[in-house]
Amino acid sequence: MTLRIGLDIGGTKTAALLVDANDRPLGRATHPTDVSSPDRLVAGTVSVVDHALRNAGRSRDQLIAAGVGVPGQVDPSDGTVRLAVNLNLREPYPLRQALQDALGVPVALENDVRTAAWGAFHWASEQEPLNSLAYLSIGTGIAAGLVLDGQLYRGAHGMAGEIGHIPIDPAGPRCICGAYGCLEALAAGPAIAAQAIGAIPNEGGQPLSTARVYQLAAAGQPVAHQIIERAASYLSRAVYLLLMAYDVDKVVIGGGVTLAGAAFERPLRAAMSAMRADSPLTASMMPDEKVVIIPPDYNAGVTGAVYLAPVPNVEEIRK
């Protein structure tokens, strides 16, 4: 009677992790996300939950709570998704209430990067005691989630950590937000792939993927190397920005682009090292060990969602 489920609802797929009262993983499931309507989004989410329960040999009546991360602007106080373009939610939608009604358990709803930050905080806290952390997600977009004094920090408008839209090169390309030279427009996955188009001969007529550009750079392809070195230089500054703005214990980096592994990490560490060589302040604020890449097999999104799931206390159960 004490199972919790964490859900990471993405624009293309929804992942679920079911755990017992001791946080032990019992079952997982992943389905494509149906964004054709809010009703279908909710129905699809319920079917992922049921699939994870089935995989664990459990049933819905054993579930006590769910945590959910979604890519968009969320008001955690009333559980409304204000805007989630990737989920096709362009008007405010009471997703938390809809999921609570459909699942029959209390649900916590949070922005996906913040949810992953909470998962990263739990992961990093297992290695050493921590008070604060910035989780930098680098994928289709760039954003950070902040844990300060052991609590998720949202800011006054739920925008804290949205550093992907900080302009860092006024001469840079125009960003989807309208500004020029945002970090995201320079160093996120699509920006890297866009810089490779036309600059690197494509093999077999296929457009180069971001992962391929990282591979080619690691293999010494000069144009790819230049693109990745420049991206690493921007990203090292983003890491430093987080450390200087919030003075966190750790910066944990995750997101799809980091799956390039050493091809991602090596140039980033080199760029950080070059910054340290220029400044004793940087050297003291950004030692190598303060910055870690989350392991590819650790799903911070679903784990963070599990830890956000509101566990009803005895009083609430009696009601």
Ligand SMILES: [Zn+2]
């Ligand atoms: Zn922007």
